[in-house]
Amino acid sequence: MTPSQPHPWLRAATVALLLSLIALAGCDRKPETDRLTFQAFGTLVDITVYPGGVHDLTRIESELSEELEIMHTSWHAWEPGSLGRTNQLLALGGEFSAPPSVLPLIEYAQELESLTDGLFNPALGRLIAAWGFHLDEAAGPPPDAEQLEALLADPPRMSDIERRGVRLRGNHPDLQLDFGGMGKGFAVARSLDLLADLGVEHAIVNAGGDLMTRGRPGDRAWRIGVRDPLGQGVLASIELGSDEALFTSGDYERGYEWEGERIHHVIDPRSGRPSRGLVAATVLHDDPALADAAATTLMIAGPDDWPLYAQRLGVEKALVVLPDGSVELTPEMVPRVEFRREVIRRIRAAEPGVGAIAP
Amino acid sequence: MIRGLRWGDAVVVALATALVTSSFALGYAPGGDSTHLVITQAGVDPRHYPLTENRAIRVEGPAGVTEIEIQPGRARCLRSPGNQGICEAAGWLERPGDMAVSLPNRLTLQVRGARSDFDSMHY
Numbered sequence: 001m002t003p004s005q006p007h008p009w010l011r012a013a014t015v016a017l018l019l020s021l022i023a024l025a026g027c028d029r030k031p032e033t034d035r036l037t038f039q040a041f042g043t044l045v046d047i048t049v050y051p052g053g054v055h056d057l058t059r060i061e062s063e064l065s066e067e068l069e070i071m072h073t074s075w076h077a078w079e080p081g082s083l084g085r086t087n088q089l090l091a092l093g094g095e096f097s098a099p100p101s102v103l104p105l106i107e108y109a110q111e112l113e114s115l116t117d118g119l120f121n122p123a124l125g126r127l128i129a130a131w132g133f134h135l136d137e138a139a140g141p142p143p144d145a146e147q148l149e150a151l152l153a154d155p156p157r158m159s160d161i162e163r164r165g166v167r168l169r170g171n172h173p174d175l176q177l178d179f180g181g182m183g184k185g186f187a188v189a190r191s192l193d194l195l196a197d198l199g200v201e202h203a204i205v206n207a208g209g210d211l212m213t214r215g216r217p218g219d220r221a222w223r224i225g226v227r228d229p230l231g232q233g234v235l236a237s238i239e240l241g242s243d244e245a246l247f248t249s250g251d252y253e254r255g256y257e258w259e260g261e262r263i264h265h266v267i268d269p270r271s272g273r274p275s276r277g278l279v280a281a282t283v284l285h286d287d288p289a290l291a292d293a294a295a296t297t298l299m300i301a302g303p304d305d306w307p308l309y310a311q312r313l314g315v316e317k318a319l320v321v322l323p324d325g326s327v328e329l330t331p332e333m334v335p336r337v338e339f340r341r342e343v344i345r346r347i348r349a350a351e352p353g354v355g356a357i358a359p
Numbered sequence: 360m361i362r363g364l365r366w367g368d369a370v371v372v373a374l375a376t377a378l379v380t381s382s383f384a385l386g387y388a389p390g391g392d393s394t395h396l397v398i399t400q401a402g403v404d405p406r407h408y409p410l411t412e413n414r415a416i417r418v419e420g421p422a423g424v425t426e427i428e429i430q431p432g433r434a435r436c437l438r439s440p441g442n443q444g445i446c447e448a449a450g451w452l453e454r455p456g457d458m459a460v461s462l463p464n465r466l467t468l469q470v471r472g473a474r475s476d477f478d479s480m481h482y
Contacts, residue, residue, distance in 0.1 A: 033478060039401030039465040046399075046467070048478050137441070137463075208462075209482035217478065225456040225477035233450070233457055237477065246481050252445065282481075 033217055036061050040068035041187050042076075043208030049195070050202035050217040060198055067194055068207075071187045074101040077125055077178040078134035087125065087177055090161065090170030098168045105179050105186060106161060106168070112182070112293050113158040115312050120297045121269045123156040125176030131274070133254065133265050134178075140258040148272045155269065180265070185247065185292030188212045212245040212288045226337075229280040229321050234340045238284070245288035249295035250280035250321075266299045277302040277322070283310075284317035284336060294318070303328075311350035396434040396452070398427070400466040410434060410470070420464025427468060436461065436468055456480060 031052035038045055038061050045068065049055050074082040082099035086106075089096045098106065109122045128134060130143040130151060143151065151174075160172035184207050191205040192214045202215030204222055213222050221239035228235035229250050238246065251274070255264035268275045281298035285291040294313045298306040303322060307330065310318045316332040326344035329337065334347060398406045398418060408414065414429040415437075422440035433453040439446035441463040449459035455472035458480045469480070 037399035037401070037405070037467060043462065044401070044460060044465060044467060046479060204479045206479045206481075209460075209480070211479055211481060222478045223476065225458075225480045227449075227458065227480060227482035229482075234454065234477075238481070248481065252448075 038065055040065045041072045041184070041207055043184075045191075045208075046204075046206040047195075048204040048206070048222075049200050050215070055198075055200055060195065060200065063198060064191055064194060068187055068191065071101070071183070071190065074099070075105065075179050075183045075186075077176075077180060078129065083177060083179065086168075087175070090168065090175045090177070091173060093170055093173070095164075095167050095169045098166050100166075102177075103166060103168075105182065106158070106163070106177070108289060109177075109179070109182065109293075110158040110161065110163070112290075112297075112313070116297050116309055118157060118269055119300045119309060120181065120293050121155075121157060122177055122179050122181060123158050123160065123172075123175050124267070124269055125178035126174050127151050127155070127269070127272060128178050128180070128265075128267055129176070131263065131265075131267060132256065133180075133267075138254050138256050138263075138265065140256055140263065142258055142263055143272075152272045181249070181296035182289050182293040184208065184210055185245070185287075185289035188245065188288045210245075210247045210288075210292065213240045213242060215242050226282070228341070230325050235321075235343070236337045236339045238336055238338070240284075243286050244284060245286065245291040246282065246284050247288065247291040247295045248280050248282040249299045251275070251299070252279070266296060268300045275300045275302065277304075278306070278320050279323055280321045281306065282319045283315050284333065285315055290315070307348045307350040394472050395470075396427075396429060397469050397471055398466060399469070400464070408434075418464065418466060420461065420466055422461075422463035425461050425464045425466060434468065434470060435459070440464055458482070 033048050033050045034052040034055060034057055035046065035048050036057050047060065076083060082101050086099060086102050112120045130147060132139045156172040156175040160170065160175055162169040162171055188205050188207055188210065189212065192203065192212060195203050202217060204211055204213050221241055224238045224240055224246060225234045226236045226238060229252055249266055251264040251266065253265060255262055264274045266275045278299050281295045283291040283294045290313065294315045297309050297313065298318060298320060301309040306320055310330060317330060317336060319327060319329040319333050319337065321327055328346045328348045331347050331349055395410055396408045400418065400420065408429060410429060410432050412431060416427040418425045418427065425439040425446065426437040428435050428437045433451045435451045436446035436449060436459040439461040441461065446459050446461040452459060452468060452470040455470055456477040457470045459468040
């Protein structure tokens with residue numbers, strides 16, 4: 001060995017040193033995603049953004065909170081706002097210009113009410129209020145038989161709103177709009193648009209448990225845990241790609257106990273009472289407003305008819321939980337769900353041709 | 360001393376060995392089990408509590424006090440304002456991603472691990 005050549009041990013040590021430096025450089029301590037939680041739209045909003053450590057979270061929270069509060073006020077069913085004014089004017093029966101924030105919801109709700117034979121009917125605000133759900137903390141007493149009979153004798157429908165462009169007229173004195181079954185879907189979609197304006201390309205907006213994705217966290221899918229509606233822990237996990245909305249309507253969400261009976265907020269327009277037969281209905285769709293409204297509709301449709309109404313609404317991926325803890329799901333939903341506990345499951349689909357909407 | 364190797368070479372070898380060892384120690388974190396509870400509340404920075412020993416936590420919120428109990432490896436919402444008992448009904452939170460929510464007090468309790476199982480929870 002000549003003096004100018006490094007000793008083999010020294011060479012090995014140098015290589016080890018370089019490798020360790022490379023390893024340390026690869027130890028990126030930044031989180032993969034950032035999350036922030038805040039109160040808005042009357043619920044807890046949880047935002048996940050990718051990649052972590054690069055976005056201005058303070059600005060995101062500030063701008064989203066402001067936008068969500070504007071929507072919350074505009075669409076609030078019992079506090080003053082655009083929807084409150086619209087309800088007053090609809091009850092008067094004269095023609096008026098619809099507030100721009102409310103008109104798209106009315107148009108969509110008319111379409112959905114028609115598709116669901118009135119199972120999804122946001123014109124029944126008076127009925128919802130009679131059950132004590134137009135209060136910040138829902139409370140009884142529930143309506144008695146006489147009150148229910150009066151409310152159901154000639155119930156208002158979305159088709160009782162006459163629409164000519166932006167001009168509206170109410171044709172039913174009891175018309176009172178309540179967009180509790182679809183407003184969150186609109187709000188989540190708007191929030192994702194706002195995030196895109198703020199430079200966030202990959203995110204989840206989760207409003208009170210209902211959520212929608214945009215983009216992807218790197219080269220993998222978003223991993224979503226589905227909480228068990230009947231107990232603790234996680235029922236299942238679902239992987240979502242970009243622009244997928246996951247919405248659930250459940251009897252555990254809003255409600256109160258009255259004389260030993262659980263009164264929940266999903267009211268069946270046919271009986272005028274809280275829906276029966278399903279604990280929760282979950283819909284996966286690329287349209288969050290449709291997913292929101294469809295989840296409510298499937299809850300109301302109940303254990304026999306939910307596949308029929310899923311088909312009518314163009315929902316291919318849906319899952320319902322029955323009171324005994326068993327789960328029914330559409331064939332298209334099966335590959336999307338990985339259950340985290342033992343669960344009895346059945347695959348349900350609407351019978352061919354039954355309930356199909358004529359073109 | 361090995362032939363041809365000077366004392367300075369030995370120092371470099373020792374330093375390199377120490378660096379390699381420490382890089383593994385710093386860079387490697389086993390994932391999986393629940394390690395801490397994260398309490399998020401509107402308007403407050405998230406608070407982290409290790410799930411290593413018994414602990415009782417009281418969180419003041421707009422509707423009153425939420426009482427939280429921590430035991431090694433798990434946590435639960437013991438009592439919380441609201442007439443629906445949704446927070447308490449979540450039971451023990453044991454696995455990464457398990458979550459309890461108190462809407463009246465505007466807070467969430469979520470168990471996380473060294474690597475979180477989920478990007479978001481649907482409920």
